[in-house]
Amino acid sequence: MKVRRRPLDGSALKRALREIRLVVFDFDGVFTDNRVLVGEDGREYVFCNRADGLGLANLRQRGIDCIVLSTETNPVVAKRCEKLRLECFQGCADKWETLTEILWRRKIDPAQVGFVGNDINDLACMENAGVAIGVADAAPEIKAIAHLVTSRRGGEGAVREVCDLVISARDRGR
Amino acid sequence: MKVRRRPLDGSALKRALREIRLVVFDFDGVFTDNRVLVGEDGREYVFCNRADGLGLANLRQRGIDCIVLSTETNPVVAKRCEKLRLECFQGCADKWETLTEILWRRKIDPAQVGFVGNDINDLACMENAGVAIGVADAAPEIKAIAHLVTSRRGGEGAVREVCDLVISARDRGR
Amino acid sequence: MKVRRRPLDGSALKRALREIRLVVFDFDGVFTDNRVLVGEDGREYVFCNRADGLGLANLRQRGIDCIVLSTETNPVVAKRCEKLRLECFQGCADKWETLTEILWRRKIDPAQVGFVGNDINDLACMENAGVAIGVADAAPEIKAIAHLVTSRRGGEGAVREVCDLVISARDRGR
Amino acid sequence: MKVRRRPLDGSALKRALREIRLVVFDFDGVFTDNRVLVGEDGREYVFCNRADGLGLANLRQRGIDCIVLSTETNPVVAKRCEKLRLECFQGCADKWETLTEILWRRKIDPAQVGFVGNDINDLACMENAGVAIGVADAAPEIKAIAHLVTSRRGGEGAVREVCDLVISARDRGR
Numbered sequence: 001m002k003v004r005r006r007p008l009d010g011s012a013l014k015r016a017l018r019e020i021r022l023v024v025f026d027f028d029g030v031f032t033d034n035r036v037l038v039g040e041d042g043r044e045y046v047f048c049n050r051a052d053g054l055g056l057a058n059l060r061q062r063g064i065d066c067i068v069l070s071t072e073t074n075p076v077v078a079k080r081c082e083k084l085r086l087e088c089f090q091g092c093a094d095k096w097e098t099l100t101e102i103l104w105r106r107k108i109d110p111a112q113v114g115f116v117g118n119d120i121n122d123l124a125c126m127e128n129a130g131v132a133i134g135v136a137d138a139a140p141e142i143k144a145i146a147h148l149v150t151s152r153r154g155g156e157g158a159v160r161e162v163c164d165l166v167i168s169a170r171d172r173g174r
Numbered sequence: 175m176k177v178r179r180r181p182l183d184g185s186a187l188k189r190a191l192r193e194i195r196l197v198v199f200d201f202d203g204v205f206t207d208n209r210v211l212v213g214e215d216g217r218e219y220v221f222c223n224r225a226d227g228l229g230l231a232n233l234r235q236r237g238i239d240c241i242v243l244s245t246e247t248n249p250v251v252a253k254r255c256e257k258l259r260l261e262c263f264q265g266c267a268d269k270w271e272t273l274t275e276i277l278w279r280r281k282i283d284p285a286q287v288g289f290v291g292n293d294i295n296d297l298a299c300m301e302n303a304g305v306a307i308g309v310a311d312a313a314p315e316i317k318a319i320a321h322l323v324t325s326r327r328g329g330e331g332a333v334r335e336v337c338d339l340v341i342s343a344r345d346r347g348r
Numbered sequence: 349m350k351v352r353r354r355p356l357d358g359s360a361l362k363r364a365l366r367e368i369r370l371v372v373f374d375f376d377g378v379f380t381d382n383r384v385l386v387g388e389d390g391r392e393y394v395f396c397n398r399a400d401g402l403g404l405a406n407l408r409q410r411g412i413d414c415i416v417l418s419t420e421t422n423p424v425v426a427k428r429c430e431k432l433r434l435e436c437f438q439g440c441a442d443k444w445e446t447l448t449e450i451l452w453r454r455k456i457d458p459a460q461v462g463f464v465g466n467d468i469n470d471l472a473c474m475e476n477a478g479v480a481i482g483v484a485d486a487a488p489e490i491k492a493i494a495h496l497v498t499s500r501r502g503g504e505g506a507v508r509e510v511c512d513l514v515i516s517a518r519d520r521g522r
Numbered sequence: 523m524k525v526r527r528r529p530l531d532g533s534a535l536k537r538a539l540r541e542i543r544l545v546v547f548d549f550d551g552v553f554t555d556n557r558v559l560v561g562e563d564g565r566e567y568v569f570c571n572r573a574d575g576l577g578l579a580n581l582r583q584r585g586i587d588c589i590v591l592s593t594e595t596n597p598v599v600a601k602r603c604e605k606l607r608l609e610c611f612q613g614c615a616d617k618w619e620t621l622t623e624i625l626w627r628r629k630i631d632p633a634q635v636g637f638v639g640n641d642i643n644d645l646a647c648m649e650n651a652g653v654a655i656g657v658a659d660a661a662p663e664i665k666a667i668a669h670l671v672t673s674r675r676g677g678e679g680a681v682r683e684v685c686d687l688v689i690s691a692r693d694r695g696r
Contacts, residue, residue: 035677083216
């Protein structure tokens with residue numbers, strides 16, 4: 001694990017945001033509010049936000065890829081990603097290992113990655129991404145090492161905020 | 175797209191509210207809190223508010239029509255509108271285009287329309303409606319061009335607030 | 349509709365609370381937060397609170413009856429009341445008419461009734477009950493005529509608060 | 523019921539936390555926000571939090587057992603506990619009686635038990651556990667006798683907070 005290049009000052013952060021070619025999202029606690037509704041048959045339901053779809057569509061239009069990386073394997077994650085047309089990697093016991101492989105295959109440098117996480121199993125990815133973003137209600141360990149913390153909580157528009165941020169940094173940089 | 179007649183001062187706004195013959199509502203983020211509950215089978219559920227029904231009934235009693243305009247095509251929107259006895263137009267890639275056609279058929283002037291929206295796909299309708307209303311938690315772009323912003327958030331009584339507002343402007347205007 | 353005996357000062361209110369033989373609850377917005385979750389098949393789900401059950405059990409133990417009065421006819425209301433072992437009257441277009449009949453049959457004076465409501469279709473019952481109670485997030489019209497407003501919102505423990513209040517007034521009055 | 527050893531000052535509390543061999547959780551209002559979603563068929567759904575799973579896993583890794591004790595018998599509790607790999611005792615009319623028997627069988631002293639509760643049916647267990655913990659939104663009666671009140675509400679990370687607290691007391695105590 002390489003040494004953190006933290007903190008980034010304002011202009012360095014804007015430069016880093018403009019470098020992003022791939023945004024990697026954790027699912028639970030980022031696309032959702034980290035809650036899960038549990039039924040009597042054990043089926044799970046999660047709380048997502050319609051605001052996120054418009055942001056992701058805008059990001060894709062600008063040629064920036066987005067993927068989801070989730071520790072658990074859960075049909076609800078697959079279904080939500082399918083609807084949002086997001087590629088989704090599930091069952092990643094070690095997220096950073098999975099991400100390393102993805103980046104290698106896609107020839108993307110970690111510096112070109114924006115990573116959005118909320119809990120301690122996101123730490124290694126946060127440590128290594130060009131721009132590490134925590135949601136407003138992330139665990140303290142995540143906020144401590146984030147370049148950026150969103151003003152919105154997971155499932156309450158945090159994904160949309162990240163999309164708007166990346167787009168706005170890029171548009172202003174032209 | 176015509177030039178905005180914005181801003182309306184207090185008495186002009188009241189006059190405009192009294193002119194309303196048709197209230198057009200976006201669905202997600204207006205009737206709902208913009209969240210969606212997603213199940214393992216991909217089925218969606220949305221969070222609506224019982225307060226809205228009483229307001230819509232009162233509006234209808236006074237002969238003011240209400241319709242719903244939604245970008246997506248989603249059975250959950252149809253079902254909710256059915257229960258509230260609201261005519262519902264779904265799958266509107268361009269909402270303003272759809273609305274123009276509806277107004278033409280019903281011989282209603284855009285100045286006689288109140289439009290209630292929350293996100294950027296509502297911008298054109300907001301720009302053209304006689305009274306453009308944003309919900310309390312609308313996107314900043316929407317709030318910037320709204321004649322009115324409700325004190326209540328989408329799904330938390332914003333629809334009811336709009337109904338009460340239109341009724342009260344009309345009742346006082348008699 | 350008789351003239352309101354409002355307002356009740358502190359000790360008159362305590363006396364009135366001790367007189368209560370029957371507590372009548374509206375359902376939506378009192379047992380729930382007035383929201384409804386709507387599925388793609390139109391099925392409805394409502395948000396209730398486990399805290400309420402313990403309060404109702406305590407009330408029943410002291411011989412105070414509780415019933416639910418609901419304008420709509422909805423299986424979800426019946427199911428929740430069944431679980432809480434509450435008698436439930438649904439499809440009451442005019443709640444006060446239904447309640448008058450119930451009181452007549454049970455030989456209970458309106459002064460011996462605590463009524464808990466949240467919206468304008470509860471007005472007549474509120475006007476006539478010995479103790480009229482609005483939930484914290486009731487409509488302004490309801491709060492304006494309530495003897496008491498709970499500190500908790502509907503679905504967030506308002507029912508429990510009412511139960512605890514009635515019990516505590518009675519226990520202290522011994 | 524023995525006399526309370528309350529209050530514990532800071533260092534006594536840390537010592538008590540380090541003694542814990544078993545953490546006993548109430549379910550509703552601790553793992554959940556005490557709400558229940560009710561469907562038209564009477565089925566129930568509860569709101570849990572993904573944050574809790576990571577905390578429980580960490581606790582288990584350190585050899586500290588966790589169980590759930592619930593008054594009601596509800597499939598939703600069994601399913602959630604199954605997913606979190608928590609042993610679950612349901613239908614405990616008297617929780618303290620059930621817990622006494624569990625402790626006797628496992629040869630654990632009440633002083634070695636952390637109990638996490640939220641409502642009055644947890645009182646006896648709270649009175650007898652080595653460390654009695656109430657969630658942020660517990661009933662006043664529970665908070666009054668708790669050694670510790672979490673900063674997070676039930677279903678909003680209270681379980682995780684308790685896990686982190688026990689782990690941190692233990693790790694620092696080495």
